[in-house]
Amino acid sequence: MSTILLYCLLAAVVALVAGLVVGRQLAGKARQDLEGQAQARAQQLLQEAEEKGNRIRDERIQQSKDKNRQQRNEFEQESRRLKAELEAELTQRRQGVMEQEQGIKKLTETTQKQLEQLQRKEKELEGAREKNQADTQQLRDKIEDQNEKRRAAHEATLAELKQKEEEADAQLHAVQRQLETVANLTAAEAREQLVESLKNEAQLQAGAFIKDTVAQAKLTATKDAKKIVLETIQRTASEHAIENCVSVFNIESDDIKGKIIGREGRNIRALEAATGVEVIVDDTPEAIIISGFDPVRREIARLSLHLLVKDGRIHPARVEEIVAKTTKKIEEEIIEIGEKTVIDLGIHGLHPELVRMVGRMRFRSSYGQNLLQHSREVANLCATMAAEMGLDVKKAKRAGLLHDIGKVSSEEPELPHAILGMEMAKKYKEHPDVVNAIGAHHDEMEMTAMISPLVQACDAISGSRPGARREMMESYIKRLKQLEETAGAFKGVNQCFAIQAGRELRVMVDAENVTDERAAELSFEISQKIEKEMQYPGQIKITVIREMRSVAYAK
Incomplete structure (x- = not known):
């Protein structure tokens, strides 16, 4: 029994070992089959991945080509657009350059014409100066000839008087003898009658001689005065500037005109309301017209426009701010002009308010003639004539500069400017002679100082030169x-x-x-x-x- 059990166990062990061997072989075969299938699957996946990668690569390459083609087309379109814009801008700039060249050409022609006019005027002035010198020399020669003639006539008169005196002595002796023999008069009585008759005759002759001498002296004085005036005019030559009512503000581009006008014209209306001038923006290339009869207002508007364009911020509030600053700057410039004028003329001790009014003359015209230039010219004329006549040169120059000071005052405009200027000079403690010369230079009061007629004459000389004044401008x-x-x-x-x-x-x-x-x-x-x-x-x-x-x- 035990042997059977042993055999059974042994058979079971053998069967188990055989099963293990067979299982291992089957497992190895299965594993080899699985590995083959896995390799086949992996090969298939690799092939599919490679095909998919190639397909994706081809698609990406095609997309890149399409994108590059599209970008190239866009770049070509943008290049053509930029090229067209550059060509248009180049054409515009070329046209602008041509216009500038034409403007420069016109300006050159205008400058050339002005230069020719100046040269012609210089020649005319030189001819007039030579003519004046010739006339002056001729006048001097004529005066010397007349003096010689008067001297000879005077000597002849003295000789004639001496001869008459001798004849009177002879007549006296004859009458005395006749009286003593015929009238039976004493020598003393005869002498008294003779002295009385000779006295009457001498008085008649002396009166006639004095009358001739006074007339001759008047003629000489008139000629000497003309000589002084001519020499003064020749020595004091100045230019004449005719003020107008329009100023031109130049701009770099016509695009700035739109900014100056503003939306619905609000900027230009604000500028006109703040300055009191009219700003004309029309088709004039690169220019804006400033119209106004007051030169100070026009200058304020011009400088304000310059600052606004330079700053770039143009709106009504900014316009009012700039105009206020410019007005203050103009007032400072007026004082600077007045100080420079009195320094140039050598006038000292002038009241600051009078200095400011002298500066305001720069922006005032009288009958189209610049008032400051006219006053400077009158001051120089007065100084020259005062030196010739032996008067106080400093007072004359001071009175000449201040003679029209009433024209720039805003006080009591109903008074004549001469009387108003006199009141102002009196208020600021000027010398009485200067005060009288200012008030009397238009015959509105009696002349009491020696320099008063000088100021009146020099004012007429400065204002009556050809082209110096225009009556229509003043009215x-x-x-x-x-x-x-x-x-x-x-x-x-x-x-x-x-x-x-x-x-x-x-x-x-x-x-x-x-x-x-x-x-x-x-x-x-x-x-x-x-x-x-x-x-x-x-x-x-x-x-x-x-x-x-x-x-x-x-x-």
């Missing part, structure tokens, strides 16, 4: 000022500006005190008053502007 400016004063007299009016060469009057009113209905009535009332009180050509447009501003501050 035109007076009419424009009268326009502004007429409108400014109405209640509620803040500012008045005469523009368009006097064809339009712009009136700024107080929005708090003047309603819209009152503004319409005010324009009608001003027009009626102008029609009644003034004379003017054509018609005048009255524009009343009522502007309401609301200001608040956030804190």
Whole structure:
């Protein structure tokens, strides 16, 4: 039994070993099959991955080619557009350069013409100077000849008087003898009668001689005065500047005109309201016209435009700020001009207010003649003539500079400028001779100083030179000022500006005190008053502007 069990166990062990061997072989075969399948699968996956990679690579390459083609097309289109823009800009710049060349050519031609005119004027002036010198020399020679003739005539008269005296002595002796023999008169009585007769005859002859001498002296004095005036004019030669009512503001490009005008014209309206001038923006290339009869206003507008264009920020608030700064700068420049003028002329101790008024003369014209240049010329003429006549040169020069100071004063405009200037000079402690010369240079008061007729004569010399003055300019400016004063007299009016060469009057009113209905009535009332009180050509447009501003501050 045990042997059977042993055999059974042994058979089981053998079967187990055989099963293990067979299982291992089967497992190895299965493993080899699995490895083959895995390798086949891996090979297939690798092949599929390679095909997919090639396909993706081909797609990416194609996409890159399409994208490159699209970018190339876009680049070519952008290049063509930029090329067209560059060609257009180049054409525009070339045209601008051609226009500038034409402008430079025109400017060169104009400059050449002006140079030729200046040369011609210099030749004419040189000829006139030579002619004046020749006339002066001829006048001197003539005066010397006349003096020689008068001297010879005087000597002949003395000889004739001496001969008559001798004849009178002989007659005296004869009469004396005759009286003694015929009339039985004493020598003393005869002498008295003879002396009386000779006395009457001598008085008649002396009166005639004195009359001739006085007439000759008057003729000589007139000629000497003419000689002094001629020499003074020759020694004091100055240019003459005719002021006009238009200033030109040059700009680099016409694109700036749009910024100056602003949206719906608000910038240019703000500038006109702040300065009181008319700003004309038209088709004139690279230029803006500033029109106004007051030179100070035009200069303020021109400098304000320059600062605004340079800064680039142009809007109504900025315009008002710049105009306020420019006005202050102009006042400082006026004082500087006055100080430079008195230093150039060698005038010392002038009151600061008078110095400021002398500077204001630079921006004032009288009959088209610049007032400061006219006053400087009168001062130099007075100094030259005073030196020739032995008078006080410093007083004469001082009075000549200040003689028209009343024209730049805003006080008491109803007074004549000579009287107003005299009152101002008296107020600022000027010498009485200077005060009298200022007040009497238009014969509006009696001359009491020796320099007074000098100032009057030199004022006439400076103003009467050919081309120095224009009467129409003075009357035109007076009419424009009268326009502004007429409108400014109405209640509620803040500012008045005469523009368009006097064809339009712009009136700024107080929005708090003047309603819209009152503004319409005010324009009608001003027009009626102008029609009644003034004379003017054509018609005048009255524009009343009522502007309401609301200001608040956030804190």
